[in-house]
Amino acid sequence: MSATETLQAIITNPDFHDYLAILKGARNGFVYGVKVRFPHALIMAILFGRGDWKRRVGVIYRATRQHAMNLAKFVSLYKTFLLIQKKANGGKERSADTFIAGLLGGYLVFGDRTAVNEQIVLYVVSRVVASFIPRSTSPYSTPSASPPNSPSGKPLPPDSRYFSLFAALSWGAVMWLFKNRSRTIQPGMFSSMTYLYRDSETWKDLRTLLWHNI
Numbered sequence: 001m002s003a004t005e006t007l008q009a010i011i012t013n014p015d016f017h018d019y020l021a022i023l024k025g026a027r028n029g030f031v032y033g034v035k036v037r038f039p040h041a042l043i044m045a046i047l048f049g050r051g052d053w054k055r056r057v058g059v060i061y062r063a064t065r066q067h068a069m070n071l072a073k074f075v076s077l078y079k080t081f082l083l084i085q086k087k088a089n090g091g092k093e094r095s096a097d098t099f100i101a102g103l104l105g106g107y108l109v110f111g112d113r114t115a116v117n118e119q120i121v122l123y124v125v126s127r128v129v130a131s132f133i134p135r136s137t138s139p140y141s142t143p144s145a146s147p148p149n150s151p152s153g154k155p156l157p158p159d160s161r162y163f164s165l166f167a168a169l170s171w172g173a174v175m176w177l178f179k180n181r182s183r184t185i186q187p188g189m190f191s192s193m194t195y196l197y198r199d200s201e202t203w204k205d206l207r208t209l210l211w212h213n214i
Helices: 003-011 014-048 053-088 097-110 115-130 160-180 187-201 206-210
Strands: none
Touching: 003 014, 014 053, 014 187, 053 097, 053 115, 097 115, 115 187, 160 187
């Protein structure tokens, strides 16, 4: 058997699946982190960046690297903790395993408070909070034969009445915070809101009215 055939046999061997899934998870986490963070960091550097472009490129690179590496670490640790618990429980998965694995991975990877980590955690917590909005009775798209709670099942959108209330409360709260407790707002959002709501109140000529901030 050639080296290529041996490698193919290992990759397709079910006995190695859980271990290779950790490697693939790290890879996917890294790629996804780059895809998500790079355009965001680029836009933020263009709109709100300070200094020359050499400095801005450095900021873009560091933010993208940290986001990508942290997602790669988290996915690989999460899958590793799941595998450890599964083996400790005689090869069976328990419902609490995902919570424990996410808890440990989140603490180890995202427990260090940095600007990038804070943005990721705030993104995650917003999705957790939003998941408690009562769901609609019809899915986003064509109904699936899978059970509603199955990982492959189609997600149900929020009930439109509750979502309207949720949206109203969210925007009311964030605008109040921006006006009265702006120091508590996450820096990226603060910069965006400053640009939208404060910078738009001041200009001195046609150029600063239509083209560029003062």
